[in-house]
Amino acid sequence: MNRYLKKGIWILCAILIILQTVFAAFYMVPQQEGLRYLADAVKVSETGKILLSSPVLSLWGLLSRLLHIRAYTFLLHVLPFIIIPLCYAAYIFLVLSLPVASEHKPAVLFFICLLQLFGYQSETLVPVTLLLGWYTGYALSAHLFLPLLLVFLIRYLKKHPVRETAGADIPYEEDEDMKHKYLNSRNLGIALLVVLLLFTAVTFILNRKINNLHLATQNLQKSIEGKGEMVEFRGALGDEGKGYILVGGDGGISVLFGGDEADGPALYEEIAKYGQNVDNWYLKEGEQGAYEYCRQQGVSVSHVYVMQGMEEVQ
Amino acid sequence: MKELITHFWSIYKTVFENGRLIPLFLGAMIVIVLGRKKAEPGVPPLLFLLSPLTAISFAFTGLSFCSGPKETTKRSQTGLRIAVPVFLVLAILLSGRSVWSDDLADFSGTVSEQEAELDAVCDDLLSLEEAPKIVASPKIMASLLARSSSFVPLYTLPSPAGVEELPENERQIYEVFLTQHPDLEKIYRICHKEKRFYAIVDREQTWPEHGFENGFDLMDSVAGYDIYAYTGAAYE
Known part of the structure; x- marks a missing residue:
C-alpha cells in the first residue's frame, strides 16, 4: 500500500472516531432500552448507594455524584468523550498487535469504524452497540475488555510460538505419548474441551430454567392478586353478611345481593370505592332496596339478574 | 496449557492452513443471503457478526502465510487479500443497520428540545410530590426514570423480550399506553386504589380518552406534554 494512502486512512479513521464521539454526545436520540439501564446510575447518583447488580452503572452514578453533574447529563453527554476514545484505543492496540x-493495519481500523457505524442490529442489542449504549457494562465488555483480551492472547502466542512440525524434535517421552492410539495428550485435550463445552451448556440451560421458574413464581403471587378480589358486605350495622362485591383483575365490578333499603347508603359507600359502573348485579327476589338506593345515587348497572326460587337446603 | 494450545493450533492450521476456507464461507453466506433477499425481506444479523469473526480468523491465518505453506502461491495470497475485505464490507453493508438512521440520529436539534421539555415535565412533577407515581408510554417513562429515581412507575419498564414476564395488571397498563388513544378508563379500573398518580402523554402523538369521567383532571401542560392527575375526586 502506498505510504500516503496508508497515512490517509489513519487520518480518516481519526476523523471518524472524533465524529462518532461528537455524534454520540450531541446528536444521538436516546433509545428506550438504553435509558432503562441509565435509571440505575441515576438511582446511585441520587442515593449514594451502590447497586451490586449494576457495578458499571453504579460507578458512573458515583462519579456523577462526585462531580456534582446530573447523572443523565454525565452519562449521555460527558461520558462519550471518555469511553468511545478509550474503546477505540483498545481497538488500535489490537490492530497494532x-x-x-x-500497511494493512489502518484498513483494519477503518473496518472497525465501519462496524460501529453499522452496528445497530435491534433494540435488544442497544446496550451492546457502542454508539448507543457506551455506558453499559455490555458495551464495555464487548468494545474495551474483549479487544484487550485479544491483545494479551496475541502477545502470548507471539512469545510462545507454536511448533511447526511434530516428530524429530519432540522429546522421547512425548513421542511415546503420541504413539498410543487413543490415550494421548491430543485426544485428552480434545475430550477435556468437549466436556468443558458440555458442562457450560448444561450450566447455561439449567441456570436459564431456574431463572424462568423463579420469575414465574415471583409473578405468580402478583398474578393471583391481580385476578381480582372479593369483599364481603356486612350490612349497615356490620353484623350480618348481606352480600359480596367482586372486583375483577380488569377493574370490572359485580355485586351479589346487597340487602334492603336500610343497607343502601353503606353499600353505596363500599361500591363507590371501586367505581360507579357495575357490570353485573345478582339480586335476591324480594330484596332489592339497596340496589334501588344505589341506582338513585347514580350507580350504573349493565346487567341485572334476579335469582328466583332460592331456598335454604340446610 | 501450552500443550493444549499447541494441539488446538495444529488442528486450526490443518483446517484453515491456506486461509481460503474462511473467506469462501463468508462469500457463500453472502450469496445465500442475496438469494434469500428476494423471497424474504430482512437480513439475519448473523451475517453481520460473521464479519468481525472472519476478519479476526483471516488475520490469524497471516501467521500461516508468514510460515510459508508451500501450496499457497503469491497469486492466491493476493487474491485472498483482495477478496476478504470486499466480502467483509459487503457483509456489513448488507446486514448492518446504520446508527446514522433517522430513528437513531437527529441533527436538526429536535432531540435537545425534547430533552429540555422532558426536564421541565420532570421538574414540574417533582415540585408536586416527593415521590410521584407516574404512568406514561414506555418511551416517556424511560426518559423520566432516567432523570430522577424519585418517580414511582405504575408498571415496571420491560425489556423488549420481557413483556410477557410482567404481572397481568402491569402488562395491561403497559399495553394501554402503546396505543395512540390510551383508554384512561382501563387505567382507572386497574389503578383506582391508588390515591394519586399522574399520567403523562405527548400531546402531539397521543390523545387519551375517557379521562375526565374516570377521575382524571388535566393538571398541567408543559411544552408538548399534558400531565393528567388522578385523584378520584370525581367520586368523592
Missing part, C-alpha cells in the same frame, strides 16, 4: 502487514 495483529499479525498482518503494517
Whole structure:
C-alpha cells in the first residue's frame, strides 16, 4: 500500500472516531432500552448507594455524584468523550498487535469504524452497540475488555510460538505419548474441551430454567392478586353478611345481593370505592332496596339478574 | 496449557492452513443471503457478526502465510487479500443497520428540545410530590426514570423480550399506553386504589380518552406534554 494512502486512512479513521464521539454526545436520540439501564446510575447518583447488580452503572452514578453533574447529563453527554476514545484505543492496540502487514493495519481500523457505524442490529442489542449504549457494562465488555483480551492472547502466542512440525524434535517421552492410539495428550485435550463445552451448556440451560421458574413464581403471587378480589358486605350495622362485591383483575365490578333499603347508603359507600359502573348485579327476589338506593345515587348497572326460587337446603 | 494450545493450533492450521476456507464461507453466506433477499425481506444479523469473526480468523491465518505453506502461491495470497475485505464490507453493508438512521440520529436539534421539555415535565412533577407515581408510554417513562429515581412507575419498564414476564395488571397498563388513544378508563379500573398518580402523554402523538369521567383532571401542560392527575375526586 502506498505510504500516503496508508497515512490517509489513519487520518480518516481519526476523523471518524472524533465524529462518532461528537455524534454520540450531541446528536444521538436516546433509545428506550438504553435509558432503562441509565435509571440505575441515576438511582446511585441520587442515593449514594451502590447497586451490586449494576457495578458499571453504579460507578458512573458515583462519579456523577462526585462531580456534582446530573447523572443523565454525565452519562449521555460527558461520558462519550471518555469511553468511545478509550474503546477505540483498545481497538488500535489490537490492530497494532495483529499479525498482518503494517500497511494493512489502518484498513483494519477503518473496518472497525465501519462496524460501529453499522452496528445497530435491534433494540435488544442497544446496550451492546457502542454508539448507543457506551455506558453499559455490555458495551464495555464487548468494545474495551474483549479487544484487550485479544491483545494479551496475541502477545502470548507471539512469545510462545507454536511448533511447526511434530516428530524429530519432540522429546522421547512425548513421542511415546503420541504413539498410543487413543490415550494421548491430543485426544485428552480434545475430550477435556468437549466436556468443558458440555458442562457450560448444561450450566447455561439449567441456570436459564431456574431463572424462568423463579420469575414465574415471583409473578405468580402478583398474578393471583391481580385476578381480582372479593369483599364481603356486612350490612349497615356490620353484623350480618348481606352480600359480596367482586372486583375483577380488569377493574370490572359485580355485586351479589346487597340487602334492603336500610343497607343502601353503606353499600353505596363500599361500591363507590371501586367505581360507579357495575357490570353485573345478582339480586335476591324480594330484596332489592339497596340496589334501588344505589341506582338513585347514580350507580350504573349493565346487567341485572334476579335469582328466583332460592331456598335454604340446610 | 501450552500443550493444549499447541494441539488446538495444529488442528486450526490443518483446517484453515491456506486461509481460503474462511473467506469462501463468508462469500457463500453472502450469496445465500442475496438469494434469500428476494423471497424474504430482512437480513439475519448473523451475517453481520460473521464479519468481525472472519476478519479476526483471516488475520490469524497471516501467521500461516508468514510460515510459508508451500501450496499457497503469491497469486492466491493476493487474491485472498483482495477478496476478504470486499466480502467483509459487503457483509456489513448488507446486514448492518446504520446508527446514522433517522430513528437513531437527529441533527436538526429536535432531540435537545425534547430533552429540555422532558426536564421541565420532570421538574414540574417533582415540585408536586416527593415521590410521584407516574404512568406514561414506555418511551416517556424511560426518559423520566432516567432523570430522577424519585418517580414511582405504575408498571415496571420491560425489556423488549420481557413483556410477557410482567404481572397481568402491569402488562395491561403497559399495553394501554402503546396505543395512540390510551383508554384512561382501563387505567382507572386497574389503578383506582391508588390515591394519586399522574399520567403523562405527548400531546402531539397521543390523545387519551375517557379521562375526565374516570377521575382524571388535566393538571398541567408543559411544552408538548399534558400531565393528567388522578385523584378520584370525581367520586368523592
